[in-house]
Amino acid sequence: xxxxxxxxxxxxxxxxxxxxxxxxxxxxxxxxxxxxxxxxxxxxxxxxxxxxxxxxxxxxxxxxxxxxxxxxxxxxxxxxxxxxxxxxxxxxxxxxxxxxxxxxxxxxxxxxxxxxxxxxxxxxxxxxxxxxxxxxxxxxxxxxxxxxxxxxxxxxxxxxxxxxxxxxxxxxxxxxxxxxxxxxxxxxxxxxxxxxxxxxxxxxxxxxxxxxxxxxxxxxxxxxxxxxxxxxxxxxxxxxxxx
Ligand code: G3P
Ligand code: MG
Numbered sequence: 527x528x529x530x531x532x533x534x535x536x537x538x539x540x541x542x543x544x545x546x547x548x549x550x551x552x553x554x555x556x557x558x559x560x561x562x563x564x565x566x567x568x569x570x571x572x573x574x575x576x577x578x579x580x581x582x583x584x585x586x587x588x589x590x591x592x593x594x595x596x597x598x599x600x601x602x603x604x605x606x607x608x609x610x611x612x613x614x615x616x617x618x619x620x621x622x623x624x625x626x627x628x629x630x631x632x633x634x635x636x637x638x639x640x641x642x643x644x645x646x647x648x649x650x651x652x653x654x655x656x657x658x659x660x661x662x663x664x665x666x667x668x669x670x671x672x673x674x675x676x677x678x679x680x681x682x683x684x685x686x687x688x689x690x691x692x693x694x695x696x697x698x699x700x701x702x703x704x705x706x707x708x709x710x711x712x713x714x715x716x717x718x719x720x721x722x723x724x725x726x727x728x729x730x731x732x733x734x735x736x737x738x739x740x741x742x743x744x745x746x747x748x749x750x751x752x753x754x755x756x757x758x759x760x761x762x763x764x765x766x767x768x769x
Contacts, residue, residue, distance in 0.1 A: 541762030543644055544568035545745050546587060550766035553618035554594065555585045556625040560637045568768035570642040570675070572744075575630055575661065577654040582606035583630040583661060586614075589650050593617075595627070602650035630661065634668040644675045644764070646699065647683045658683050662690035677720055681710075688715055697742075700725070708733045720744060720764065723755065731759055 547559025548566055555573055563571045574587040584601055592598040595612035606629065615625025630645075637643065645665075647657055658676075665674050676687040677697040684696050697718040698711055707719055707730070719734055723743040734741045744764035746752040752763055 539569075539762075541570050541642075541742060542568055542768050543570040543572050543742065543744075543762055543764040544641075544768035545572050545764050545766045546574065547571055548766065548768055550747075553615045553622050553625055555587055555628070556614050556622070557628055557632065557636065558615060558622055558625050560628075560633060560641075563768055564637065564640045566769040568641055570644055570762075571637060572644040572646060572677075572764055573633060574646045574648050575657065576601040576648050576650060577657050577660070578606045578609060579603055580605045581656070581660070582609075583657065583664070584609055585628040585630060585633055587648070589648070591627075600650065602654070630664060631668075634664060634670060638668055638670045638673060642673050642675065643670065644677055644697070647676065647678045647680070647687075649680060653680060653682055658686040658690060662687065665691060665694070675718075681714060684716060685714070699744075708737055708739060711739050712737050718742060718761070723751070726755055726758065726760060728758055735759075 544563030546554035548563040549559060552559040552562045560571055573585050575583045576586055578584050578601060586601060590600050591612055594617060595614045597612045609627050613623055614627045615622030665671055671691055671693040675695040675697055677699050678684055679699045684698060688696050695717045697720045698716045699720040701722045703725060711719060718740040720742050723746060726743045731741055740761035742762035742764055743755060743760055746763055746765045
């Protein structure tokens with residue numbers, strides 16, 4: 527599937543983005559969830575990364591493993607080997623017991639050729655100083671520079687990504703009202719806005735589109751809530767239910 531920056535800028539690619547894979551159907555941010563999203567034909571899959579104490583980029587949403595595994599502890603204080611010993615699926619449904627936390631390389635290799643990837647860079651107690659540099663090197667090594675979108679709540683990560691992966695789309699995420707979102711994106715050179723769904727208005731869309739920015743809200747639980755935004759003209763949706 528081609529995903530050229532030019533087509534994106536012209537707003538031709540309406541994107542359904544599977545949130546944490548297909549988090550409504552399988553345990554978020556596991557290979558089971560990513561494969562489910564691929565089965566459901568999600569053209570793009572969103573995932574979250576943190577960095578372990580020994581420098582591995584681990585695919586998990588929270589700073590702490592306690593919600594989505596059978597163990598407690600901050601990812602940044604644990605080694606990759608410790609993380610691998612955790613069950614990341616049983617909390618969701620017993621049939622998923624045995625799923626483990628993936629490292630980013632697994633996703634780049636197995637999912638990268640099958641779906642576009644929206645890689646969200648998370649923070650621990652602070653920003654991870656090396657995470658974007660490591661991610662950029664891996665995206666290059668797997669030859670996926672034109673198949674990834676780098677997103678974050680943290681502008682500093684996006685500035686680094688813009689320099690290190692100039693071919694990739696860069697998206698700012700926000701969850702609070704942000705009246706300067708469009709001006710900031712234009713000033714910083716981001717390509718798209720990923721606001722929480724309740725911050726999307728016709729005015730925001732008009733202003734963003736006037737400046738060539740794409741707007742893809744998150745996270746919709748169901749089609750009913752999504753429909754008015756599709757009618758409003760958003761450029762994609764980030765959803766637990768890509769089907
Ligand atoms: O991509 C947007 C969305 O993933 C941001 O929120 O907390 O689910 O990572 P969160
Ligand atoms: Mg996310």
